[in-house]
Amino acid sequence: MTGSTILETTNLNLWYGQKHALIDISIRIPKNRVTALIGPSGCGKSTLLRCFNRMNDLIDSSSVTGEIRFNGNDIHDPRADVYAIREKIGMVFQKPNPFPKSIYENVAYGPRIHGMREKGTLDRIVEESLKGAALWDEVKDRLHEPALSLSGGQQQRLCIARCLAVEPEAILMDEPCSALDPIATAKIEDLIIQIAREHTVVIVTHNMQQAARASDYTGFMYLGRLVEFDKTTKIFEDPGEELTENYITGRFG
Numbered sequence: 001m002t003g004s005t006i007l008e009t010t011n012l013n014l015w016y017g018q019k020h021a022l023i024d025i026s027i028r029i030p031k032n033r034v035t036a037l038i039g040p041s042g043c044g045k046s047t048l049l050r051c052f053n054r055m056n057d058l059i060d061s062s063s064v065t066g067e068i069r070f071n072g073n074d075i076h077d078p079r080a081d082v083y084a085i086r087e088k089i090g091m092v093f094q095k096p097n098p099f100p101k102s103i104y105e106n107v108a109y110g111p112r113i114h115g116m117r118e119k120g121t122l123d124r125i126v127e128e129s130l131k132g133a134a135l136w137d138e139v140k141d142r143l144h145e146p147a148l149s150l151s152g153g154q155q156q157r158l159c160i161a162r163c164l165a166v167e168p169e170a171i172l173m174d175e176p177c178s179a180l181d182p183i184a185t186a187k188i189e190d191l192i193i194q195i196a197r198e199h200t201v202v203i204v205t206h207n208m209q210q211a212a213r214a215s216d217y218t219g220f221m222y223l224g225r226l227v228e229f230d231k232t233t234k235i236f237e238d239p240g241e242e243l244t245e246n247y248i249t250g251r252f253g
């Protein structure tokens with residue numbers, strides 16, 4: 001694989017209580033590319049995604065063995081700052097979840113909690129982040145209106161702008177289009193490709209056309225294992241494993 005690796009797991013295992021949800025996963029996520037995680041329901045896609053910024057820490061029953069490195073550093077090192085990790089590795093969820101605040105305040109929230117008070121700088125960050133999320137033109141005249149007055153697709157782009165405002169290196173997206181119509185979905189897919197010029201994107205999707213259209217690399221998971229990981233074109237045109245081929249040709253799933 002060419003290019004550098006930003007996130008890497010080695011023999012990663014995760015349990016929810018007795019349930020062995022991730023089994024010996026070793027994967028290298030390339031920097032500034034889009035990686036899609038696909039596979040049937042319950043195979044562990046979201047669990048793997050949440051491992052990358054330690055969101056599974058929030059689930060009491062979960063325990064992990066193996067290693068996860070971000071830019072070469074072990075994210076489970078006792079000296080690692082989990083809040084800094086989640087800032088550098090942002091997350092966008094299935095259902096848009098803007099705060100019940102104005103459009104402006106949603107984007108300014110992150111920089112503000114880092115002590116940014118200067119209005120001119122905040123205004124600039126808000127504008128750049130909304131432009132980065134392809135939302136600026138639609139909201140520039142209504143920045144102080146409630147975020148919840150936006151459409152679902154706009155709310156999802158606002159959540160992406162909120163991530164961008166704290167200058168992440170990577171953004172994890174867990175089925176970000178599943179609640180959206182096809183037009184809003186197409187906008188988010190275009191945006192994902194655009195964002196990946198300067199950020200790493202890892203996206204969980206049930207939609208194989210979406211993985212094929214928007215990602216550079218694809219990992220196929222099955223029953224907690226990573227069956228195959230390769231360039232998206234390879235996975236879809238010439239998969240190395242029969243299981244992958246059966247899944248992408250719709251023989252099960």
Ligand SMILES: Nc1ncnc2c1ncn2[C@@H]1O[C@H](COP(=O)(O)OP(=O)(O)OP(=O)(O)O)[C@@H](O)[C@H]1O
Nearest residue numbers: 016019021040041042043044045046047048059061
């Ligand atoms: N908080 C939890 N507690 C216990 N088990 C869980 C928890 N979250 C997920 N699991 C189990 O872990 C396994 C993997 O779940 P995960 O949500 O990662 O799969 P997925 O591939 O993302 O599924 P889907 O495509 O349906 O969202 C499943 O068997 C699921 O039931």
